[in-house]
Amino acid sequence: MEEHLEKLRASGRKVTPRRKAIIQLFLQEQGDLSPQDVQEALSGTTGQFGLPGIYRNLEILTTCGILFRVVTYGGERRYALCKAGHGEGHHHHIVCIACRKVGKVSDCLYKDGMMVEGFRLVSHIVQLNGLCESCAREKNDLSALQELRQQG
Amino acid sequence: MEEHLEKLRASGRKVTPRRKAIIQLFLQEQGDLSPQDVQEALSGTTGQFGLPGIYRNLEILTTCGILFRVVTYGGERRYALCKAGHGEGHHHHIVCIACRKVGKVSDCLYKDGMMVEGFRLVSHIVQLNGLCESCAREKNDLSALQELRQQG
DNA sequence: TTACCAAATGGAAATCATTTCTGTTTAGAG
DNA sequence: CTCTAAACAGAAATGATTTCCATTTGGTAA
Ligand SMILES: [Mn+2]
Ligand SMILES: [Mn+2]
Ligand SMILES: [Zn+2]
Ligand SMILES: [Zn+2]
Numbered sequence: 001m002e003e004h005l006e007k008l009r010a011s012g013r014k015v016t017p018r019r020k021a022i023i024q025l026f027l028q029e030q031g032d033l034s035p036q037d038v039q040e041a042l043s044g045t046t047g048q049f050g051l052p053g054i055y056r057n058l059e060i061l062t063t064c065g066i067l068f069r070v071v072t073y074g075g076e077r078r079y080a081l082c083k084a085g086h087g088e089g090h091h092h093h094i095v096c097i098a099c100r101k102v103g104k105v106s107d108c109l110y111k112d113g114m115m116v117e118g119f120r121l122v123s124h125i126v127q128l129n130g131l132c133e134s135c136a137r138e139k140n141d142l143s144a145l146q147e148l149r150q151q152g
Numbered sequence: 153m154e155e156h157l158e159k160l161r162a163s164g165r166k167v168t169p170r171r172k173a174i175i176q177l178f179l180q181e182q183g184d185l186s187p188q189d190v191q192e193a194l195s196g197t198t199g200q201f202g203l204p205g206i207y208r209n210l211e212i213l214t215t216c217g218i219l220f221r222v223v224t225y226g227g228e229r230r231y232a233l234c235k236a237g238h239g240e241g242h243h244h245h246i247v248c249i250a251c252r253k254v255g256k257v258s259d260c261l262y263k264d265g266m267m268v269e270g271f272r273l274v275s276h277i278v279q280l281n282g283l284c285e286s287c288a289r290e291k292n293d294l295s296a297l298q299e300l301r302q303q304g
Numbered sequence: 305t306t307a308c309c310a311a312a313t314g315g316a317a318a319t320c321a322t323t324t325c326t327g328t329t330t331a332g333a334g
Numbered sequence: 335c336t337c338t339a340a341a342c343a344g345a346a347a348t349g350a351t352t353t354c355c356a357t358t359t360g361g362t363a364a
Contacts, residue, residue: 014311014360035350050314055351057312071277075227077350094271103269107261110280117255119246119282125223126278128262130271166331166340187321202343207322209341229321 001027003084007064018049022057023066023081031100032070032080070095071127094128098135153179155236159216170201174209175218175233183252184222184232222247223279246280250287 004023005015013019025041026033033041035054042049058079061067070078070093080093080102092105110116110124131139156175157167165171177193178185185193187206194201210231213219222230222245232245232254244257262268262276283291 016312016360018313048314051350052315052352053313069225071223071225072227073221073223073277075224075229077227094268094273096271097274103271105269109259109261116246116280116282117257118285119248119255119280120288121246121280121282122249123281124279125225127276128268128271128273129275130268130273133270136272168331168341170342200343203321204323204344205342 004066007066011064013060013064018053019057022061026081031102032078032095034078068093071125092126094130096132096135097129098131101132156218159218163216165212170205171209174213178233183254184230184247186230220245223277244278246282248284248287249281250283253284
């Protein structure tokens with residue numbers, strides 16, 4: 001937590017109860033959350049919590065590198081914690097489509113500034129979706145079970 | 153064009169004047185377009201053209217592999233033509249942030265089904281943004297010019 | 305400790321992209 | 335040519351996100 005607050009201070013932002021509550025929430029959750037998820041999870045905990053403030057803060061925390069915005073084709077807004085263990089280097093993320101757990105992906109072909117197919121790369125988005133170990137195992141167990149049943 | 157219409161037929165969709173007009177538009181344009189862009193470009197050309205129909209058709213044409221949806225952090229909706237030359241193989245796209253020209257990116261570390269960081273990959277998004285050759289040159293010329301001016 | 309002010313806040317309201325609905329038209333098969 | 339599912343336009347609903355504004359507050363400096 002302290003480490004994340006430091007990022008806030010480093011970027012000239014105030015440390016407020018709201019922001020601490022949001023970071024705390026993401027530290028508890030293992031996965032990504034929508035602004036609505038955040039509101040529901042926090043309602044009651046620290047009095048009311050307006051959605052506009054949540055949108056604002058999620059974006060600010062992302063700017064500070066505390067959160068990252070998960071990329072989806074539909075553009076649905078979801079954020080997750082860029083964990084302390086992820087370090088400072090360039091990396092991307094993989095999200096489990098079942099339990100929403102987040103993993104760090106270090107391998108990347110791209111570095112902004114390099115040439116790609118005749119273009120000078122300015123920015124790049126890489127977002128992976130998959131099944132984490134435990135969810136993959138669950139899914140396998142389930143399909144094995146169904147197979148057994150079908151055989152009678 | 154005929155090649156694109158074939159994709160429509162192959163997926164059991166009807167070939168309508170609207171769809172032809174949309175494909176025609178993307179063939180003329182070199183870049184990506186928002187639903188609004190499409191409506192503006194097509195208004196007048198073929199009578200009225202309702203936005204709901206445009207949303208529907210852009211999505212359908214994407215399903216058929218004629219268009220692809222450009223990925224943005226903000227989730228803004230933009231589509232571009234997956235050119236005939238791009239072939240059938242797995243590929244991604246790079247878009248020029250200045251002129252919106254689209255290039256094909258064949259190199260990709262990922263193949264759905266493979267293991268990545270302990271996750272089984274289910275899907276992946278790769279979207280590059282850059283400057284195409286001509287726009288990069290323009291930008292360089294401009295900055296060179298400004299440099300000269302500053303030196304007096 | 306206190307005073308101060310830019311930053312942060314909540315809530316109401318506005319915005320605006322997207323979807324839903326409905327009645328009409330049409331592409332394409334038979 | 336006839337018929338039907340698919341496609342269509344337009345009006346209206348929806349709902350996520352933003353804007354606005356009056357109030358509060360964190361952090362700095364006296
Ligand atoms: Mn990270
Ligand atoms: Mn393509
Ligand atoms: Zn990268
Ligand atoms: Zn790929």
